[in-house]
Amino acid sequence: MAVSFEYVAKETVTNLWRNRMMTLAAVLTVAVSLSLVGTALLLRQAVNRQIGQWSNNVSLQIFLDADAPQPQVASVRSMIDQTPQITRCAYLDHAQSYAQAKQVLAGSPTAIAALTPATTPTVFKCQLKSPGDAATVAATFNSGVPGVYRATSPSQSIRVMQQVTNALQLILLVIAIVLLVSSLVLILNAIRMAIFARRREVGVMKLVGATNWFIRVPFMLEGLVQGVLGALAAVVIVLLSNVGVSYLIRHYKVLGSAVLPAHDLVVTELVVMLIGVVVGVAGSSVAVRRFLDV
Amino acid sequence: MIRFDNVTKSYKNLRPALDDISLEIQKGEFVFLVGSSGSGKTTFLKLLLREEVPDAGTVWVAGRDIGELSQWRVPYLRRNLGCIFQDFRLLPNKTVTENVAFALEVIGRPRAVVRTQVGQVLDLVGLGEKGDRMPHELSGGEQQRVAVARAFVNRPLVLLADEPTGNLDPATTQGIMKLLDRINRTGTTVVMATHDVGIVDTMRRRVVQLDQGRLVRDQARGVYGFGDDMTVSSRGVPAVPISGASDGRPYDLAGQPASGRVEAVRARRGVR
Numbered sequence: 426m427a428v429s430f431e432y433v434a435k436e437t438v439t440n441l442w443r444n445r446m447m448t449l450a451a452v453l454t455v456a457v458s459l460s461l462v463g464t465a466l467l468l469r470q471a472v473n474r475q476i477g478q479w480s481n482n483v484s485l486q487i488f489l490d491a492d493a494p495q496p497q498v499a500s501v502r503s504m505i506d507q508t509p510q511i512t513r514c515a516y517l518d519h520a521q522s523y524a525q526a527k528q529v530l531a532g533s534p535t536a537i538a539a540l541t542p543a544t545t546p547t548v549f550k551c552q553l554k555s556p557g558d559a560a561t562v563a564a565t566f567n568s569g570v571p572g573v574y575r576a577t578s579p580s581q582s583i584r585v586m587q588q589v590t591n592a593l594q595l596i597l598l599v600i601a602i603v604l605l606v607s608s609l610v611l612i613l614n615a616i617r618m619a620i621f622a623r624r625r626e627v628g629v630m631k632l633v634g635a636t637n638w639f640i641r642v643p644f645m646l647e648g649l650v651q652g653v654l655g656a657l658a659a660v661v662i663v664l665l666s667n668v669g670v671s672y673l674i675r676h677y678k679v680l681g682s683a684v685l686p687a688h689d690l691v692v693t694e695l696v697v698m699l700i701g702v703v704v705g706v707a708g709s710s711v712a713v714r715r716f717l718d719v
Numbered sequence: 720m721i722r723f724d725n726v727t728k729s730y731k732n733l734r735p736a737l738d739d740i741s742l743e744i745q746k747g748e749f750v751f752l753v754g755s756s757g758s759g760k761t762t763f764l765k766l767l768l769r770e771e772v773p774d775a776g777t778v779w780v781a782g783r784d785i786g787e788l789s790q791w792r793v794p795y796l797r798r799n800l801g802c803i804f805q806d807f808r809l810l811p812n813k814t815v816t817e818n819v820a821f822a823l824e825v826i827g828r829p830r831a832v833v834r835t836q837v838g839q840v841l842d843l844v845g846l847g848e849k850g851d852r853m854p855h856e857l858s859g860g861e862q863q864r865v866a867v868a869r870a871f872v873n874r875p876l877v878l879l880a881d882e883p884t885g886n887l888d889p890a891t892t893q894g895i896m897k898l899l900d901r902i903n904r905t906g907t908t909v910v911m912a913t914h915d916v917g918i919v920d921t922m923r924r925r926v927v928q929l930d931q932g933r934l935v936r937d938q939a940r941g942v943y944g945f946g947d948d949m950t951v952s953s954r955g956v957p958a959v960p961i962s963g964a965s966d967g968r969p970y971d972l973a974g975q976p977a978s979g980r981v982e983a984v985r986a987r988r989g990v991r
Binding site: 432626630631640 | 768790791794795796797798799802808810811821822824825826827869870873
């Protein structure tokens, strides 16, 4: 059976127009909630790029001299093993360390250009029993151990920043989820009203033997369009907010000089679109299932 | 074409709407379904459309047990069953042509087919000139003709009519009946539920009478009967009019006048 594209398109547009107030409400709510989701994601990426090296409870990094010979590396390793405050360490060789450096320095291409894998110091990323010991342990390794270039622990300000952004993200996500649920309900209600407005047509369609999908598809498409319109608005809002955040970052130097690479922005926008599609389809599917007994 | 085998259907907490009905309707027959309101006529039609499913028994349409149909096949069953109603059920925002074409469009017929078939069927129902009118610009009889056109445009095997003349005056009613008769002559089986004594008596077609969900009469060239009371008989014994009865009153199968029992039955049921 061919559901003619022309028929479905015509029905969907007519429905949306007839139902335009509900459509507007649904689209705006989707837009607002997805903007918050997008902003939260961007914030998360920006922060992670800056302090990514300190994630996963890593609280001590021991950089070795780039040209440290193997025996020196081995002796540092045994010294680590004998330090009781250290629970676990991961060793990044030249290639891995270079990859991490590229990430950390994503915002400053000149710094990356100056590096090669061979000149990048290798590093031990260590977890401590208690992060409070970080400064003492770092001092031990900084006291002229052969082969050790520098041992660093995250500064207090990074810890604070991590906590603040985590809380901020959580709040944004909670608000976004509440708004997403309400936009789902709004889309559901919009479709329900559309179904009610067209109950005569639906009755005749059932009578003359239109298939269930033929009856359902225009309504589901209507929900999809609402979701996508909201998502498109959110994409624009997220783009603007990214410009704003970048400006703030540069102006107040909150996160060093870093600006998010275009790649992260594109991924975020895609996620926003996808959520919009899912919300639209989910809302209309539920409405069609509950209120359109075919 | 249609067969009911011991079909029973009840709605919640009530006596059965249909009680152990068995009957067969051949292809090309014209059948009147008569009986008072609540006798089960509409339930009969709903079972044929599979809007309802019987509690017990089997409904066959065109050789198929329609209780066995999976949900997604029901629309294909309905394409073989045209339907008209007392209230026409036209779409008020579409013209006559669009109303009829809608029935073909939504089952995915190509546009060229739609155009020719709609034209043909509108000529058949005598509305060839009024294709561009809106339903509210038409008389009741004309609106019902549009509904007939919509039901017949897909050339269904069976045409179901639920009191199609209930809203129409006698002259208009006659026109609709002529139309249904013409459709019947094309080989389409017609099942028509009605209250209209006049139609049934003049058409002299098969009459199936229901009372309180029971089949009380099935007559080859029947008349409407003698009014509702005729059908009342004790213990569900069908009351059949005996042709040539001098007093014109109904008798039950035992050959006793039924009138004496009517009072008793009424009393038993309480006042209607």
